[in-house]
Amino acid sequence: MSRLISLIAIVALFQSAFAARFLHFASPLQSLTLPDAEVKETLQTKRQGFLSKYRAGLQAEADKRRELAAKRTKDLQDAATSGDNWAENIKSRQLSRRALEEKLVDEAHDKAVAQVKGLKPAGRSSNKYQFVGVVNRKGDKPITWFARPKPEDSKWSVRLVHVNRDAVIKDLYNRGKVDIFAKYKNTGKIDEETKAPIVTSTYDVKERSWRNLWNFSPKHVFTDPSGMYWRERRLRPGLYTDGLSVYESSYRYSDGRNGMRRVSGFQQFIASKAVKDEQKQKILKKLKEAEPDVVLEL
Known part of the structure; x- marks a missing residue:
C-alpha cells in the first residue's frame, strides 16, 4: 500500500512539473477601453445572446404546448363519442x-432559436485617430497621451493603460531577459530607534544579450567566493556587526547555507580590553562611511 501511495505522489509531482512548463501569466497591463458610441449601443455579450435565444425557445415551447393541449381536448371529445370501443380509441391515440407532440415542440424550439440573431454595429465612427493614455505613477503629468491613425476595422477611439512596471521587470527576470544589480550606500546617519547605520539601495536593470556577453564578468568569477550555482555566496570568516550586535560568520556544509551567530553586543565589544583604540576608531569610521559587506533584504 505504501509503495502505491509513493507511486501516486511521484506521478502527481511529474504531472505538476510538466504542466508548469506550459503555464503562462497574463501581461501585467491594466487597460480601460472606451468603445465608440455607435458600437457601444449595439454590443452584445455571449451571455446576453444566450439568454435571448433561451427565452425565445421557452416561449415557443409554451405556445406550442398550449396549442397542442387545445387540440388534444377536442380529439378526446371526438373519441369519447365514437362508439362502444371509445376507451381503446383514446388509448391508441394517446x-x-x-x-x-414532443417532436412538434422540439421543432418549434429550434425554429425560434434559429430566428434570434445577434445585433450588428449600426455604423462606423467618424474618428480618424485613436488616443491612448499611459498612466504615470510619478511625474507632473498623471497621464501621457499618444495618438495614431485609426485602423478601418477598429471599434474604439480612447484607451487608458496602466503599466505595472514591477510586474514587467519580474517577468523579464524570470524569463532570463534582464539582470538586476543592486548597489548599497552608507548614508552615515544613524537610525534613532534602532541606533543602526542607515543604508540606502539603488537598483539597476540591464538587458541580458550576446552584445554584453549576457552580463558575464570574468572579474566576479575569480574574485567572488562562491560554491555551486544553487548554493549561496560564501561569507569570509570573521566578525560582522550591524551597529547593535556582533556576529560571527558560519557556514553549513550539508546544504550550503550561510549563517550568523551572535557573539555579544556592539557596545560591550567596543568597551572590551581585547579591542585596541586604533581598532575602535577604524570600526566606528567604517560603520559611518564604508559600504556594507553583507546586506540582508527582507
Missing part, C-alpha cells in the same frame, strides 16, 4: 400523440 400513444401516437405523445411522440408527435
Whole structure:
C-alpha cells in the first residue's frame, strides 16, 4: 500500500512539473477601453445572446404546448363519442400523440432559436485617430497621451493603460531577459530607534544579450567566493556587526547555507580590553562611511 501511495505522489509531482512548463501569466497591463458610441449601443455579450435565444425557445415551447393541449381536448371529445370501443380509441391515440407532440415542440424550439440573431454595429465612427493614455505613477503629468491613425476595422477611439512596471521587470527576470544589480550606500546617519547605520539601495536593470556577453564578468568569477550555482555566496570568516550586535560568520556544509551567530553586543565589544583604540576608531569610521559587506533584504 505504501509503495502505491509513493507511486501516486511521484506521478502527481511529474504531472505538476510538466504542466508548469506550459503555464503562462497574463501581461501585467491594466487597460480601460472606451468603445465608440455607435458600437457601444449595439454590443452584445455571449451571455446576453444566450439568454435571448433561451427565452425565445421557452416561449415557443409554451405556445406550442398550449396549442397542442387545445387540440388534444377536442380529439378526446371526438373519441369519447365514437362508439362502444371509445376507451381503446383514446388509448391508441394517446400513444401516437405523445411522440408527435414532443417532436412538434422540439421543432418549434429550434425554429425560434434559429430566428434570434445577434445585433450588428449600426455604423462606423467618424474618428480618424485613436488616443491612448499611459498612466504615470510619478511625474507632473498623471497621464501621457499618444495618438495614431485609426485602423478601418477598429471599434474604439480612447484607451487608458496602466503599466505595472514591477510586474514587467519580474517577468523579464524570470524569463532570463534582464539582470538586476543592486548597489548599497552608507548614508552615515544613524537610525534613532534602532541606533543602526542607515543604508540606502539603488537598483539597476540591464538587458541580458550576446552584445554584453549576457552580463558575464570574468572579474566576479575569480574574485567572488562562491560554491555551486544553487548554493549561496560564501561569507569570509570573521566578525560582522550591524551597529547593535556582533556576529560571527558560519557556514553549513550539508546544504550550503550561510549563517550568523551572535557573539555579544556592539557596545560591550567596543568597551572590551581585547579591542585596541586604533581598532575602535577604524570600526566606528567604517560603520559611518564604508559600504556594507553583507546586506540582508527582507
